[in-house]
Amino acid sequence: MSVSKSRSRRSFARASVFCAVAAVAALTSGAALAAGEVSPALKFAMQRDLGIFPGQIAQYLQTEKLAREQAASIEREFGGNFAGSWIERKDDGSFRVVAATAGARKSSTLGGVEVRNVRHSLKRLQQSMDLLDAGAHARVKGVSKPLAGVQTWYVDVRSNTVVVKVDEGATDAGIDFVALSGADSGAVRIESAPGQLQTTANIIGGIEYSINNTNLCSVGFSVTRGATKGFVTAGHCGTVNSIARIGGAQVGTFAGRVFPGNDRAWVSLTSAQTLLPRVVNGSSYVTVRGSAEAAVGAAVCRSGRTTGYRCGTITAKNVTANYAEGTVRGLTNANACMGRGDSGGSWITSAGQAQGVMSGGNVQSNGNNCGLPASQRTSLFERLGPILSQYGLALVTG
Missing domain, CATH: 2.40.10.10 (Trypsin-like serine proteases)
Structure with a gap:
């Protein structure tokens, strides 16, 4: 079964940063904020939790605005090949918007957004997600074993996979869960997470x-x-x-x-x-x-x-x-x-x-x-x- 197993601390930490950035984006959505309008408390929290220093806030807010304004047009542009978009932090600490397509399109930029080619469309990933949801519902109802050891599952547009998170040492439970659901194993990545949900x-x-x-x-x-x-x-x-x-x-x-x-x-x-x-x-x-x-x-x-x-x-x-x-x-x-x-x-x-x-x-x-x-x-x-x-x-x- 071609379900990949990833325990990379680096990728886990990076995902955590991106999730936190998305949370800050939610706080700043609506009318775009200028860097000077961000409260001192929020600046402190961004620096403490995200490593975004005061001098980087303006560029982040511009990126967040671009992501919001371009989201609908990017999805229309790629149609059925659309594979999601996200905010990503570059090695120099600045931010960019990335959009993915499963179509035959060369990597490029589109309205200031970096375009990347990937294997699976968002629609295809969602089909696997739906099968996992249906399988979980049936198993909880008693058709099969309970989902012991399986924590969460979701579409991760950054990795172009459906991520199934399991307790440490419960990888086999995740593999079993995916296999019984009928989801495309090639589109699923199993990750172990510390602690229990x-x-x-x-x-x-x-x-x-x-x-x-x-x-x-x-x-x-x-x-x-x-x-x-x-x-x-x-x-x-x-x-x-x-x-x-x-x-x-x-x-x-x-x-x-x-x-x-x-x-x-x-x-x-x-x-x-x-x-x-x-x-x-x-x-x-x-x-x-x-x-x-x-x-x-x-x-x-x-x-x-x-x-x-x-x-x-x-x-x-x-x-x-x-x-x-x-x-x-x-x-x-x-x-x-x-x-x-x-x-x-x-x-x-x-x-x-x-x-x-x-x-x-x-x-x-x-x-x-x-x-x-x-x-x-x-x-x-x-x-x-x-x-x-x-x-x-x-x-x-x-």
């Missing part, structure tokens, strides 16, 4: 997560345990080693849990997740400042995936609740309304002091107690302090 999530109090793809609960607060990231939540949401997902993607597992007796847990997250010292408040956020415990009668608000951000006052402490699963002691009661799915969510004061995680309440047939007068609501939360102490956790604050 995974999604990232912003961990914010009050957002939804699922447990083992079934139950829904809410994030309490971002925490750390040494170098390990995590969040606290209610113990009844999951058992130890239960898988937590946000947006359908696995983000971590339950590392510790007590229920009944108490209703506390913490979820250990993968390093890719981003911990934020925030609690969702509608379309905005409340910053978590600390965890000083508020007094009876103090105003307190809670955030959860079902009923959103609701406020009330603390009415009692050291409450014992008689749940069907068993009694839970040491809870705090407040009269902010709650609903199913809010479990594990954040309780916080107006001053940003984290109080605890949602445990339960007197839920009505509609799934919440928001229709009851405040005086009749039971909304119970597990205090944050004992959770942090039991598991050796540190609250993430801002």
Whole structure:
């Protein structure tokens, strides 16, 4: 099978630079910017991340403008032989626009754009890409093996191939994937990439997560345990080693849990997740400042995936609740309304002091107690302090 295997660090680094240049191009698209209009912060970032020094910015911006203005006309010029266009950095640090054609045309320039001859048209590469997509869809649905080891695939106009990226040591998985898809192996290049592909999530109090793809609960607060990231939540949401997902993607597992007796847990997250010292408040956020415990009668608000951000006052402490699963002691009661799915969510004061995680309440047939007068609501939360102490956790604050 003529699938080439490339592990060249040089080509990987060059591709990374070109991707970063494209990102900057997106920032400058629309009205063309003069070098003097680029903010100092962006100039600094371009120099730091791309190696584009201040004296080279004007030439880059001119090149970016040329690429944008010529894109449509180049595609029309080459027709079905069009094989893509891109911005490329030359050895002297300056930039140029390159367009590729699979037609019988001598390399030349076209409106200031360098023309190169290649083997495959963009249409042909896309056909292989479509076959890979279709093959992946079938395999995920269970027609064949899962795509273990395969990270991404895409049309790379610079190399005139479809690149399939795999985990290190998983080249055979990539070859198998291409072969089963029916894609043109001569148009595919397999590359290994360090690490494993995974999604990232912003961990914010009050957002939804699922447990083992079934139950829904809410994030309490971002925490750390040494170098390990995590969040606290209610113990009844999951058992130890239960898988937590946000947006359908696995983000971590339950590392510790007590229920009944108490209703506390913490979820250990993968390093890719981003911990934020925030609690969702509608379309905005409340910053978590600390965890000083508020007094009876103090105003307190809670955030959860079902009923959103609701406020009330603390009415009692050291409450014992008689749940069907068993009694839970040491809870705090407040009269902010709650609903199913809010479990594990954040309780916080107006001053940003984290109080605890949602445990339960007197839920009505509609799934919440928001229709009851405040005086009749039971909304119970597990205090944050004992959770942090039991598991050796540190609250993430801002």
